[in-house]
Amino acid sequence: MNVFKFEDREDAEKALMEDLLRQLGPCAQSNEECTILLSGGSTPAGLYRRMNEADFPWPTLSVGLVDERRVDENDPASNAALIKQTFLGGRDDVRFFPMVYSPADLDQDWAQIVHNYNTLPSERWVVLGMGTDGHTASLFPNDPASEASFRDDAGKEVLVQTHSPKEPHERISCTPNYLKSSAHLFLLMFGADKWGIWESSSAQNLPIWRIMSEAASASIYYAP
Numbered sequence: 001m002n003v004f005k006f007e008d009r010e011d012a013e014k015a016l017m018e019d020l021l022r023q024l025g026p027c028a029q030s031n032e033e034c035t036i037l038l039s040g041g042s043t044p045a046g047l048y049r050r051m052n053e054a055d056f057p058w059p060t061l062s063v064g065l066v067d068e069r070r071v072d073e074n075d076p077a078s079n080a081a082l083i084k085q086t087f088l089g090g091r092d093d094v095r096f097f098p099m100v101y102s103p104a105d106l107d108q109d110w111a112q113i114v115h116n117y118n119t120l121p122s123e124r125w126v127v128l129g130m131g132t133d134g135h136t137a138s139l140f141p142n143d144p145a146s147e148a149s150f151r152d153d154a155g156k157e158v159l160v161q162t163h164s165p166k167e168p169h170e171r172i173s174c175t176p177n178y179l180k181s182s183a184h185l186f187l188l189m190f191g192a193d194k195w196g197i198w199e200s201s202s203a204q205n206l207p208i209w210r211i212m213s214e215a216a217s218a219s220i221y222y223a224p
Contacts, residue, residue: 001212002219009190012223013047016127016186019219021056023184024125028060033121037174037182038087039066039129039137040079043190047127048086059093062120066128066179067138068099070106070170077168099159099172106170117158117174126179128187134197134206136187137179138162138171141206149175150210179211185218192224 006012020036027034038048051058065079073081080098088094097116101109128136139146145162148154158178162171179185187208189198198220201209212218 001215004219004221006221006223009223010046012188012190012221013050016188016219016221017047017050017054020051020125020127020186021054024056024061027123028057031060032123033062034183035062035064035120035122035124037064037066037124037126038079038083039127040068040082041129043129044127044188045082045086047188048083049089051087052089052091058091059095062095062097063087064097064117064120065099065174066126067171067173069138069164069168070100070103070172071168072100072103073098075168106172113172114157114159117178124182126174126182126185128179128185128208128211130187130189130194130197130208132193132197133165134201134204134208135164136208136211138164138173139176139207139211140164141204146173146207149173150207176207176211176214180215182215183217185212185215187212187218187220189220189222190224195222195224198222 068079069077071077099113130136133141143163145160149160157175160173160175162173163169164171
């Protein structure tokens with residue numbers, strides 16, 4: 001696992017984006033099918049705006065989410081809305097796969113959502129964040145559904161419905177095995193409090209540690 005520390009958050013964003021584009025470049029240029037999965041939250045918004053402005057053939061990729069809240073896209077908590085406002089920036093030439101079509105009809109839509117993520121190109125890169133409780137994606141400490149998804153017998157499911165201790169409680173998340181088997185995981189963290197949580201994550205066996213430490217390839221980009 002690579003760890004990169006920066007004094008300035010903008011420098012961390014720039015470095016992560018350059019590394020991400022460098023890794024994605026061969027896939028895009030060869031016209032191979034590949035995927036990028038993006039997290040929500042306030043931390044990656046600046047990174048996504050930079051990605052929107054980058055000279056890169058984004059339409060060659062499939063874009064999905066790491067996790068989502070069970071809310072409508074008009075809700076400020078919607079990760080899909082964040083991606084559309086920042087990374088996509090109003091463009092409609094990128095193949096984007098949301099995790100919620102209608103919050104009220106999630107049970108009805110679930111089969112289609114799972115199908116979409118099962119059929120995304122298997123070569124994928126992932127941008128992760130971390131919460132102050134050590135969760136990543138929507139995989140939470142002390143949540144039975146999240147814990148079950150980490151078990152050795154969890155199988156090859158790509159998505160799981162979980163429960164957050166904070167509202168909105170109902171979540172959808174990529175599973176640990178799906179995330180860990182990605183080509184590369186990029187974890188972006190800002191603030192000394194987050195770094196302290198990361199440093200204690202191994203001893204506490206927090207979700208973020210369980211994902212990053214077992215990933216095929218992973219990097220951390222941090223700034224205070």
